[in-house]
Amino acid sequence: MRWQNRRKSDNVVNRRGDNGGSGGGLASGGLIFLAIRFIFSRFGIGGILILVVAFFALQAVGVDPLRLLMGGAPQTAQVGSGTSQSNVNLCVEGDQTDQFVCVVLASTEDVWNAEFRKRGQTYEEPKLNLFSGGVQAGACGYATSAVGPFYCPATREVYLDTGFFKELSQRFGASGDFAQAYVIAHEVGHHIQTITGVSEQVHQAKLQARSSARAQARQNELQVMMELQADCLAGVWAYHENNMFTLEPGDLEEALTAANAIGDDTLQRQAGRTPMPDSFTHGTSEQRKRWFRTGFDSGQMEDCDTFNAAQL
Numbered sequence: 001m002r003w004q005n006r007r008k009s010d011n012v013v014n015r016r017g018d019n020g021g022s023g024g025g026l027a028s029g030g031l032i033f034l035a036i037r038f039i040f041s042r043f044g045i046g047g048i049l050i051l052v053v054a055f056f057a058l059q060a061v062g063v064d065p066l067r068l069l070m071g072g073a074p075q076t077a078q079v080g081s082g083t084s085q086s087n088v089n090l091c092v093e094g095d096q097t098d099q100f101v102c103v104v105l106a107s108t109e110d111v112w113n114a115e116f117r118k119r120g121q122t123y124e125e126p127k128l129n130l131f132s133g134g135v136q137a138g139a140c141g142y143a144t145s146a147v148g149p150f151y152c153p154a155t156r157e158v159y160l161d162t163g164f165f166k167e168l169s170q171r172f173g174a175s176g177d178f179a180q181a182y183v184i185a186h187e188v189g190h191h192i193q194t195i196t197g198v199s200e201q202v203h204q205a206k207l208q209a210r211s212s213a214r215a216q217a218r219q220n221e222l223q224v225m226m227e228l229q230a231d232c233l234a235g236v237w238a239y240h241e242n243n244m245f246t247l248e249p250g251d252l253e254e255a256l257t258a259a260n261a262i263g264d265d266t267l268q269r270q271a272g273r274t275p276m277p278d279s280f281t282h283g284t285s286e287q288r289k290r291w292f293r294t295g296f297d298s299g300q301m302e303d304c305d306t307f308n309a310a311q312l
């Protein structure tokens with residue numbers, strides 16, 4: 001993707017160093033507990049006594065021993081503040097990956113502002129929170145990086161730990177900048193579903209499905225339709241990105257490889273299980289690739305109606 005020297009989004013929020021409060025606190029507490037247990041097992045009660053004496057000796061000379069242990073890390077982070085803990089602007093001072101994220105988000109803003117305007121509507125740009133380790137995502141709760149990039153409908157914001165890109169290339173075999181761009185565009189796709197009311201309709205349909213005999217299967221099916229629509233919207237974005245700044249050779253393949261790698265059937269097979277369609281919540285690799293392609297081929301968001309498609 002040709003991204004150097006392009007506009008960067010104003011909507012990237014630096015949430016690094018903000019471990020989401022509760023998560024960070026638990027980690028610190030657990031560490032101290034483990035350290036004490038270790039000292040006790042090695043040096044017995046005498047070791048603990050020396051530790052206690054040292055603790056108070058340090059405090060007496062005005063040093064906070066806990067702070068020292070944590071390497072001077074902040075003791076408390078504001079929980080659910082939703083604000084940045086750092087005033088470092090990652091779009092200016094961040095590494096290449098951070099700056100790339102800023103350009104991709106800006107590109108999605110340009111595309112969706114124009115597409116909504118064409119339809120007589122206004123696009124509400126989402127914030128994208130860059131975090132590392134864990135993050136407090138408002139009403140969506142505390143999330144660790146293990147869940148991967150996500151969109152929280154309650155805050156209407158995207159959350160991304162760029163460490164995921166390493167996993168994407170190493171574990172899922174999807175490398176290249178356009179694989180990363182696809183991931184961001186997919187999350188922005190969920191934002192579009194929220195502001196257009198699709199997410200709420202799906203939520204209601206899921207509630208109704210609760211009483212049906214195959215409730216879980218139907219709910220999963222609805223979730224798959226959501227995910228495939230987000231893939232298709234990512235494809236629509238890629239179509240317009242290609243119009244504005246011609247894609248580089250291999251870009252499209254990078255996105256398709258990523259869509260292929262994170263299909264439910266592939267993930268389940270990698271985990272050593274036989275793929276079970278009823279438990280799919282993101283769609284198969286073939287479906288994800290096909291819906292991204294659908295959006296990419298036409299550039300029309302109307303072609304992304306996975307809910308009424310003859311073939312999902």
Ligand SMILES: [Zn+2]
Pocket residue numbers: 186190227230
């Ligand atoms: Zn998704």
